[in-house]
Amino acid sequence: xxxxxxxxxxxxxxxxxxxxxxxxxxxxxxxxxxxxxxxxxxxxxxxxxxxxxxxxxxxxxxxxxxxxxxxxxxxxxxxxxxxxxxxxxxxxxxxxxxxxxxxxxxxxxxxxxxxxxxxxxxxxxxxxxxxxxxxxxxxxxxxxxxxxxxxxxxxxxxxxxxxxxxxxxxxxxxxxxxxxxxxxxxxxxxxxxxxxxxxxxxxxxxxxxxxxxxxxxxxxxxxxxxxxxxxxxxxxxxx
Amino acid sequence: xxxxxxxxxxxxxxxxxxxxxxxxxxxxxxxxxxxxxxxxxxxxxxxxxxxxxxxxxxxxxxxxxxxxxxxxxxxxxxxxxxxxxxxxxxxxxxxxxxxxxxxxxxxxxxxxxxxxxxxxxxxxxxxxxxxxxxxxxxxxxxxxxxxxxxxxxxxxxxxxxxxxxxxxxxxxxxxxxxxxxxxxxxxxxxxxxxxxxxxxxxxxxxxxxxxxxxxxxxxxxxxxxxxxxxxxxxxxxxxxxxxxxxxxxxxxxxxxxxxxxxxxxxxxxxxxxxxxxxxxxxxxxxxxxxxxxxxxxxxxxxxxxxxxxxxx
Numbered sequence: 001x002x003x004x005x006x007x008x009x010x011x012x013x014x015x016x017x018x019x020x021x022x023x024x025x026x027x028x029x030x031x032x033x034x035x036x037x038x039x040x041x042x043x044x045x046x047x048x049x050x051x052x053x054x055x056x057x058x059x060x061x062x063x064x065x066x067x068x069x070x071x072x073x074x075x076x077x078x079x080x081x082x083x084x085x086x087x088x089x090x091x092x093x094x095x096x097x098x099x100x101x102x103x104x105x106x107x108x109x110x111x112x113x114x115x116x117x118x119x120x121x122x123x124x125x126x127x128x129x130x131x132x133x134x135x136x137x138x139x140x141x142x143x144x145x146x147x148x149x150x151x152x153x154x155x156x157x158x159x160x161x162x163x164x165x166x167x168x169x170x171x172x173x174x175x176x177x178x179x180x181x182x183x184x185x186x187x188x189x190x191x192x193x194x195x196x197x198x199x200x201x202x203x204x205x206x207x208x209x210x211x212x213x214x215x216x217x218x219x220x221x222x223x224x225x226x227x228x229x230x231x232x233x234x235x236x237x238x239x
Numbered sequence: 240x241x242x243x244x245x246x247x248x249x250x251x252x253x254x255x256x257x258x259x260x261x262x263x264x265x266x267x268x269x270x271x272x273x274x275x276x277x278x279x280x281x282x283x284x285x286x287x288x289x290x291x292x293x294x295x296x297x298x299x300x301x302x303x304x305x306x307x308x309x310x311x312x313x314x315x316x317x318x319x320x321x322x323x324x325x326x327x328x329x330x331x332x333x334x335x336x337x338x339x340x341x342x343x344x345x346x347x348x349x350x351x352x353x354x355x356x357x358x359x360x361x362x363x364x365x366x367x368x369x370x371x372x373x374x375x376x377x378x379x380x381x382x383x384x385x386x387x388x389x390x391x392x393x394x395x396x397x398x399x400x401x402x403x404x405x406x407x408x409x410x411x412x413x414x415x416x417x418x419x420x421x422x423x424x425x426x427x428x429x430x431x432x433x434x435x436x437x438x439x440x441x442x443x444x445x446x447x448x449x450x451x452x453x454x455x456x457x458x459x460x461x462x463x464x465x466x467x468x469x470x471x472x473x474x475x476x477x478x479x480x481x482x483x484x485x486x487x488x489x490x491x492x493x494x495x496x497x498x499x500x501x502x503x504x505x506x507x508x509x510x511x512x513x514x515x516x517x518x519x520x521x522x523x524x525x526x527x528x529x530x531x532x533x534x535x536x537x538x539x540x541x542x543x544x545x546x547x548x549x550x551x
Contacts, residue, residue, distance in 0.1 A: 106385070108381075160401070161399040162399060162446065189389060189396055190389045190393065190450070195446075197415060198446045198449065198450075
């Protein structure tokens with residue numbers, strides 16, 4: 001049996017770490033806690049964690065600086081950022097700097113566990129995450145993230161900007177159950193009861209453009225009553 | 240906090256003195272000429288200048304003085320407007336903090352009471368019920384925090400705009416309203432003009448505009464009773480496209496009407512009706528991001544019309 005994956009939990013707020021650490025342990029992880037960025041970098045050297053849960057706002061060295069430092073050292077330990085910064089551009093920058101995922105505070109601890117498992121599942125040891133790849137490939141589908149264009153068999157798909165953003169989010173989170181609320185939050189920036197229709201409309205647009213059959217999907221699977229899942233195998237290039 | 244500034248005339252004393260200069264120059268010229276005339280009687284033309292120079296000087300002083308006066312009044316007007324605006328902003332902030340305090344107080348009190356009870360609750364069953372209620376209150380606080388964050392984000396994040404067919408959009412809103420359980424208990428109506436020409440398109444973010452109109456319809460359904468009428472209509476008014484959502488509900492009291500757009504504001508009639516107090520704030524934020532304005536007309540006991548005016 002494999003040892004429990006070790007998680008480095010970095011947050012200066014003791015109220016968070018003292019409750020979250022036992023929760024993650026019960027979920028089957030070994031947890032090491034660091035109270036700031038400096039301590040986090042020391043721990044990374046010493047224990048080589050399987051994943052780092054990293055708060056952004058911290059004294060001395062903040063989460064983004066820790067992330068940048070790791071990636072500059074060519075250290076691709078998966079990182080989930082905990083953010084409370086309202087700006088969506090901040091989160092986009094964090095992903096560009098090499099985070100594997102982010103979660104807004106306040107969050108449901110069960111959601112964090114689900115994200116940790118998903119990131120660990122798709123992590124490719126020693127290689128950059130899909131979230132920081134410039135191009136995403138899945139069979140005949142290519143997504144150029146710099147130009148925000150998607151191609152099927154080399155032919156550009158005429159997609160609305162929201163559909164491109166949705167496809168991009170799904171392709172960077174393959175094989176993960178994505179609830180409509182989560183998609184709304186990540187792609188649209190808001191989630192309200194009526195929003196689920198909005199997601200369904202864009203998913204329908206993507207399926208039409210990709211020629212994907214919902215009953216026998218190559219790309220987007222409907223998980224009834226729960227949301228969607230990108231089922232294709234995704235490769236990232238041009239990090 | 241207000242910073243007192245010097246009154247305008249004192250601040251610009253040298254300008255006022257400068258305005259007096261033409262008069263002084265005129266008098267000086269007249270004086271010089273008068274002295275010259277006394278010495279040499281042949282300078283006849285200069286005789287008229289004795290009167291003309293001071294007159295010109297006084298006129299010029301009058302002109303400069305008037306310009307300064309107009310400028311002074313304009314500046315005073317702007318200063319007063321800024322002060323008024325600051326007062327209103329401070330008042331709004333104070334009211335927002337009061338409402339936030341209220342929104343935080345109730346769930347926090349419930350959480351603390353629930354936790355205090357946990358220690359002595361007799362059975363697992365009652366303990367579980369208490370834990371569930373504490374969890375629900377914590378969730379309520381989380382939702383409040385994330386709703387406020389999203390609202391703040393909406394005000395700054397770039398809009399992805401494209402031509403939006405408002406008729407189609409309103410039909411979608413209508414379809415969503417009809418699907419609601421309370422939707423078929425109201426007389427729902429949709430009016431979209433086709434003649435002499437169809438509605439123009441609006442440059443906007445379709446999803447956000449849908450959300451704005453849907454929120455208005457959602458409110459109309461929530462605050463009206465079975466048998467009431469809810470109408471959605473749109474028309475062109477000059478360079479604007481107007482969307483109206485009208486209901487025959489209880490109406491909004493006059494004193495509450497100006498505040499319904501404020502964050503977390505809940506009117507008397509909204510007590511006991513589920514909601515975050517952020518729905519209309521969101522409608523306003525979306526409309527203003529599109530360069531439009533929101534408005535409402537209401538009569539107590541007769542109903543309310545909410546209006547979105549969007550540039551075409």
